[in-house]
Amino acid sequence: MDPITLEVVTEGLISVVREMRATVFLTARSVAIYEARDFSCGLFDAKGQVVAQSEDIGSHVVPLPWSVESSLKLFGDNLSPGDVIVMNDPYLGGTHLNDVTLIYPVFHEGKLVFFPAVREHWADVGGAVPGSMSGSASEIYQEGIRIPPVKLVEKGEINQAAMEILLSNMRVRDERIGDFNSGLAACRTAERRLRELIKRYDIDVL
Helix, strand or coil: CCHHHHHHHHHHHHHHHHHHHHHHHHHCCCHHHHCCCCEEEEEEECCCCEEEECCCCHHHHCCHHHHHHHHHHHHCCCCCCCCEEEECCHHHCCCCCCEEEEECCEEECCEEEEEEEEEEECCCCCCCCCCCCCCCCCCHHHCCCCCCCEEEEECCEECHHHHHHHHHCCCCHHHHHHHHHHHHHHHHHHHHHHHHHHHHHCCCCC
16 A cells, blocks of 8 residues: 555544544533543454544543453354444453443444444443442442443344343433433444445455
8 A cells, every 4th residue: 555545544544533522522411521521432443453543531542442352252243233332341341330332343245344432431320329439439339330241232223121221220311321322323423434435445445
């Protein structure tokens, strides 16, 4: 690949992440997200390796490849277009429980090619106190609901049972739904932009 094409494609991939960030910022419900900007986005390849990132929080972005890897270990080849994996488990690549991650597999001609991912600080994920961050907590179970990689959306359809389990253990239900939808919108934005890049430059170039 010539240097000019390399630079153009690189900036194109970074711009995908920046548009993800803009989508989250404009649509999230938690004040921590749209005021404090406590969220990060990234783009990963089919093995979970970092492809592109932007002006994000290091403590979010650095562990994200382990989140993707944990999801791949759990689901393996059992991933389909339209799936959305949600997790926050700090022992599987998460940070603290408030930082909820959405991982979105993108396919091209039936082959898994990318994982856009969003990590957002949800204002409450249950636990002993509102806000889910207690200085007196002595074990993780007091901090909120711990979510291993779960397909919250499967082939484009929300798993309502799983969603209800999560929302029933979190405060301010409507706000949590809004935060989830903001991350989902960002991932779908990334998918559209990636398809445009694939059409322009071909998947082998990307």
